[in-house]
Amino acid sequence: VWVGGHSMDAGQLQVGDMMAFITYTMQIVMAFMMLSMVSIILPRANVSAGRVNEVLETKPTIVDPAQPKDDVDYQGQVRFEGVSFRYPDAEEDVLHHLNFTAKPGQTTALIGSTGSGKSTVVNLIPRLFDVTTGRITIDGVDVREMSLHKLHDLIGFVPQKGVLFSGDIESNIKFGDVEGISDEQMKKAANIAQADEFIDSNEQGYARPISQGGTNVSGGQKQRLSIARALAKDPKILILDDSLSALDNKTDVALRRALAEQVEGITQIIVAQKISTILHADNIIVLNEGRIVAQGTHDELMATSTVYQEIASSQLSNAELGLEAE
Secondary structure, three states: OHHHHHHHHOOOOOHHHHHHHHHHHHHHHHHHHHHHHHHHHHHHHHHHHHHHHHHHHOOOOOOOOOOOOOOOOOOOOEEEEEEEEOOOOOOOOOEEEEEEEEOOOOEEEEEEOOOOOHHHHHHHOOOOOOOOEEEEEEOOEEHHHOOHHHHHHHEEEEOOOOOOOOEEHHHHHHHHOOOOOOHHHHHHHHHHOOOHHHHHOOOOHHHOEEOHHHOOOOHHHHHHHHHHHHHHOOOOEEEEEOOOOOOOHHHHHHHHHHHHHHOOOOEEEEEOOOHHHHOOOOEEEEEEOOEEEEEEOHHHHHHHOHHHHHHHHHHOOHHHHHHHHO
């Protein structure tokens, strides 16, 4: 530019030639910059491809058996027989020798302090993990002897954090079996889950769009839609993993009443933090540090279990406790 400026001043170079020279120079410089960027990106891409390939080549540890027992007429009785579990690479078990039975037509509740292993227990039933020792059976058949498709077909699972998919309310509720779930089943499930109120209040109804992850609905609405999705497939076993935490007390009570009155003959397993959610459960299992420290009805545990008494006294007033004791 310095030399060109003097050349133009002396009349030896035209302005257009100078601009062309600058443009070509910038193209050359940018080309070298792109070349240096490629040299930086290539090693990153190579490492990323290696990681993706590692995932694709990983062989799943939870697989179907060679001869699955899928032709049994399952009723949904879940039984834990001496179940212990530790996470991969962990030094000690998180669950220790659990024994209990969840029967069809009854509600089995799990309660305990944070980190006591409640969610881990219910994650073992659909084989999100496999037990370390012992076994889990459904109607006497070990879950590891069933195909994953059959096992998941029997279970309606609502995780702690409800997940919705992009689409509309109808596609989310019918997600378990798009072809097999009728509109009547969908509406009945929404009614039991107390979701029909906010669905019908919107002019789009079941066609109301849902964004990825359910970011355009509230936490309570997301939980109710997740519960409706689990109920719509008519499961033999319904697992609610602390799935009522975002509901107000009125909706919580109405949902539990609807489950008791309209959902018959299925095994209900509820993980809860609130005593009020499980007061009327047929069997309450109290977990502490991965061990069952007590089980029974609310009244039995109030009379015998110190851990349950501490949880109850921290959540319920003396009047409520006295009322329940009566």
